[in-house]
Amino acid sequence: MPRPRTFNEDRAVDAAMKAFWTFGYEGTSTQDLCEATGLGRSSIYNTFSSKRDLFDRALRHYMDTRNAAQLELIQRTDLPIRERIRELLWDAVEPAATDPLGCFVVNTLVELAPHEPEIAELLERDNLLRVEALTTAISAAQAAGELDAGHDPDALARYVFVVLSGLRVSARAGATPAAQEAVVVAALRTL
Amino acid sequence: MPRPRTFNEDRAVDAAMKAFWTFGYEGTSTQDLCEATGLGRSSIYNTFSSKRDLFDRALRHYMDTRNAAQLELIQRTDLPIRERIRELLWDAVEPAATDPLGCFVVNTLVELAPHEPEIAELLERDNLLRVEALTTAISAAQAAGELDAGHDPDALARYVFVVLSGLRVSARAGATPAAQEAVVVAALRTL
DNA sequence: CGGGTTTTGGACTGCTCGATCCATAACGTG
DNA sequence: CACGTTATGGATCGAGCAGTCCAAAACCCG
Numbered sequence: 001m002p003r004p005r006t007f008n009e010d011r012a013v014d015a016a017m018k019a020f021w022t023f024g025y026e027g028t029s030t031q032d033l034c035e036a037t038g039l040g041r042s043s044i045y046n047t048f049s050s051k052r053d054l055f056d057r058a059l060r061h062y063m064d065t066r067n068a069a070q071l072e073l074i075q076r077t078d079l080p081i082r083e084r085i086r087e088l089l090w091d092a093v094e095p096a097a098t099d100p101l102g103c104f105v106v107n108t109l110v111e112l113a114p115h116e117p118e119i120a121e122l123l124e125r126d127n128l129l130r131v132e133a134l135t136t137a138i139s140a141a142q143a144a145g146e147l148d149a150g151h152d153p154d155a156l157a158r159y160v161f162v163v164l165s166g167l168r169v170s171a172r173a174g175a176t177p178a179a180q181e182a183v184v185v186a187a188l189r190t191l
Numbered sequence: 192m193p194r195p196r197t198f199n200e201d202r203a204v205d206a207a208m209k210a211f212w213t214f215g216y217e218g219t220s221t222q223d224l225c226e227a228t229g230l231g232r233s234s235i236y237n238t239f240s241s242k243r244d245l246f247d248r249a250l251r252h253y254m255d256t257r258n259a260a261q262l263e264l265i266q267r268t269d270l271p272i273r274e275r276i277r278e279l280l281w282d283a284v285e286p287a288a289t290d291p292l293g294c295f296v297v298n299t300l301v302e303l304a305p306h307e308p309e310i311a312e313l314l315e316r317d318n319l320l321r322v323e324a325l326t327t328a329i330s331a332a333q334a335a336g337e338l339d340a341g342h343d344p345d346a347l348a349r350y351v352f353v354v355l356s357g358l359r360v361s362a363r364a365g366a367t368p369a370a371q372e373a374v375v376v377a378a379l380r381t382l
Numbered sequence: 383c384g385g386g387t388t389t390t391g392g393a394c395t396g397c398t399c400g401a402t403c404c405a406t407a408a409c410g411t412g
Numbered sequence: 413c414a415c416g417t418t419a420t421g422g423a424t425c426g427a428g429c430a431g432t433c434c435a436a437a438a439c440c441c442g
Contacts, residue, residue: 002418003409024302026217030400040421041401051400101305109364110301111215114292120365127364151380155373162374166357173300173318174311182346183353189342190381192440193388221430231391232431242430 012037017058021104024111062104063126074133081141092167093180102172131157163187203228208249212295215302253295254317265324272332283358284371293363297356322348354378
């Protein structure tokens with residue numbers, strides 16, 4: 001019997017995510033969020049309890065989609081390990097045209113992680129998930145003779161994600177795809 | 192005959208730099224700047240025309256010290272090229288104890304570069320300076336047989352700075368020195 | 383030691399922030 | 413079709429923002 005919502009909550013979170021991704025947490029006002037989502041203030045505060053809560057939802061939405069896709073890619077045993085890592089790094093070379101520059105997680109790490117332990121922990125846990133998966137994948141590849149077994153798989157996995165973070169900082173600074181690709185090629189040579 | 196200043200302008204800029212470095216541009220209020228520098232509002236606005244102007248001074252101060260030191264290190268022909276690059280990456284492993292986490296330039300790149308062309312250009316020019324110096328140094332090392340000559344020196348130089356950016360994102364997220372070191376070791380293997 | 387100049391502290395301004403409130407609109411159900 | 417319930421839009425709130433202003437203090441020089 002109540003009046004139903006006229007908007008899709010998931011779409012609103014997605015729109016808010018792109019606003020936060022583009023302008024950062026402090027750089028996005030509630031007014032910006034209204035415009036990005038197309039909602040009125042009341043609808044936003046009725047659905048999400050605060051700007052911070054909406055930010056958390058947006059961040060989790062990012063992790064649930066992008067980072068989850070990375071995890072799947074890492075575990076695709078049908079592809080050679082080098083190819084999986086190349087594809088992992090590749091979306092810093094050719095990012096989706098509809099996405100803001102860079103990486104929402106990297107931005108948030110830089111802006112909020114040092115001052116907000118909860119955020120730092122959330123991102124750390126999420127990062128560890130992918131690092132461990134890649135460590136496992138690298139170990140398996142070493143055992144299979146696909147990679148040189150002389151190096152610590154965990155260090156290699158962390159190295160790959162450090163390079164990815166660096167590429168995403170460069171992307172934020174407007175690096176060209178050609179420059180990014182050259183870096184990916186150099187980075188892959190380590191493996 | 193006028194009343195002289197009771198504070199040191201350079202010290203004020205340095206204190207402001209650490210505040211901006213720690214909390215970002217949007218995250219640092221003028222009140223924060225007063226507390227960080229120990230100055231009153233009037234002194235700040237009398238000396239620097241605006242928050243933004245003080246930020247620019249702080250950013251240039253960072254570049255004039257840290258980045259200039261990097262440039263010198265890159266050009267130290269008395270050291271083997273690998274050693275120079277190792278030291279370059281090393282201050283993401285053992286940063287100065289009095290410095291905030293991460294890197295002021297990386298933070299600013301992430302927060303402001305996409306929306307402020309002036310900042311983006313300033314940082315791009317500064318970055319290019321060091322990339323070109325490293326490219327030259329790598330070229331020379333290849334000619335001297337110190338490095339494998341089969342790879343593009345410019346791509347290698349960009350690769351090194353991408354790794355450095357990535358390490359500084361990790362530092363911001365609280366990575367341990369041990370983890371950072373392992374990544375540096377892996378990264379150096381590419382050369 | 384007094385006059386001219388600048389610095390300094392603190393009150394103050396207008397504005398925007400995140401968040402709340404309320405009257406009205408819109409819906410499903412009985 | 414009317415009632416109960418929730419969604420919506422817009423006015424509104426106090427707080428904090430960047431920046432200004434002014435009276436008083438501090439200094440150097442003659």
